Amino acid sequence: MVARNPQEPGPEGLASELLGKGALTPDWLPAYRAVPRHVFVPGLLWPGTAGGNRQGALVDRDTAPEQWWEKVYSDIPLTTHWDDGAHARAEKGRSPTSSNSMPTMVFAMLDALAVEPGNRVLEVGTGTGWNAALLAHRLGAENVVTVEVDPAVAAEAQRRFGDLGLTPLSVVGDGVEGHEPGAPYDRVIATCGVSHVPRSWIEQCRPGGLVVAPWGPAYGGQAVARLRVGEDGAASGTFVRASAFMRLRDQRNAFPPTSAYPDTGQWPAGGVRRTSFLSPDALGGWHHMFTLGIQLPDVFCRVSWGSRGAYRLWLLDMGVTSWATADYEHGRSAYDVVQHGPRRLWDEAEEVMAWWREHGGPRFERFGLTVTPLGQRVWLDHPDNPVPVRVP
Template structure:
């Protein structure tokens, strides 16, 4: 942590570097110069800010809703380009919003700054030509689609609970449907309305007594593959109730735990450098490592797609991820 009052040169150096900067820990409960438990607000990496603004494709006269004010930098950039009267920014945390308003006033760029739940959008300012979220989501709030003008764009970082996040660029169409491709990888803090609450590993039957009565076998699927961003995305899309934890060992070895939200089934796979077969234990009514193997087999059969081949469609009834074309939905193995 860097304090501007005691290290101004270091502070400015970080501000102008191409890295994300955490500006709040633990929803503001943590104070001081040390790190807290969980980062909850930040100034995004400049390269990502500009890439997402490029995907937003704003034009003169556009009206924009930003979800997640944060430091206010993104809203200020939009205000400079479009005029403050055309920008609405919403922030759930009153203290964060107040700090951003102070900065807006100092720069004479004063968009409409609202404190509220970004998942609800801001209907009083709708319709919007562009909507951009600076926080991660696993479900596109349908309010955003409803508040987007037909032909307008929604740009938001999207990813399943398992991990692997990418920026979706959706165009609002007729019939309350928005659809479009993923355009780049991303890693954003979750919208507070959608933070995942995972059950503790010890609450799963037999997990505290590993391997307990779990079935043991070997696999050729490396646990390391489960950490690649696009692999995590593909696995999380097809098995949307899946999450993972890592138990570190010595010399780079580790145990990967796959768990599911009902708290009944788990699987582990042990990684050691140089091995081609890995010890697996599966327990509960589902065989989670077998599900992961099926997903990765599907991924290879599809030509090992990266994010750019995936897309997302949102309707009044839900959302679905597709591959190459909206008429080709990615299969979901477990509802």
């Protein structure tokens, strides 16, 4: 355990920052102070960026204790686990698979959860254990069940719970199944992203209860859904803020390689046209990605980087039939586009973005999600106004 640094940043400095942002509310302040973040951060971490999903170089508590402390008490996410544990500890792996989430996001989601005394909570995605410990302190450990798919990650979290004398029920298992023996719950919260809300989460939450989970389509763009469970087995509600969580392991995307598509090695086999309606750069915006992914659920993107910030954006369909590219270069107002296959994917993207503009460029808060036993649908402004899904 590292000694507390008398200089800011530190627990109280971060608390002041979070209170100023409105993320940490006074009712969660006692739990924040009783469950310090540094207890739930391992000695090796890779600091992220606020609102971003890129990690910096390794920070080792043993060799850089002051830097480690500074990162822990900064409002940033901290990656703690790569490639399901199969990575060189001193280097970044291919894919982050566990983290201590950005404090603003932690407390914003806890606020959205709106817990009340005596509530029973199911958490999916224990990770380092900080979120479950905060809930356990506020509600009583007997009212918190937390599920983690990785046995080693779960064991570390259990050890940290013990350091603070907290004993939430820690379950090793697939989060998609929830934990039926502890049901019904008053609240369900996921600290991992999904593209389909598992039925078990809704079925294990009592009518009138809340499910809070990061949701996003395959294309990208993710937001926190706050769903109220109804008597009819459906759940519905709005998105409350942007998010960027690692995917539930059961719902990780497996995209076909670009080489599997016809004629990608013979660019520009589809013919070149010039467009100024839609910049490739726009399709990297979080709201744009979200809207595009909802309306084109079988489309995903890749980027081929050039020099000086130039790149080629690829749009590809999951059916491995069609692709499109658009070349971006800073300062240009017209872009070369190539389309190949039976679908005109760039044309489809332009249609989606035209829809987005026609509806006033909606942000996440205007979108909502309804989940029923038959499926799920995203809507705009009202549940009776579903967002169109452009299935060929």
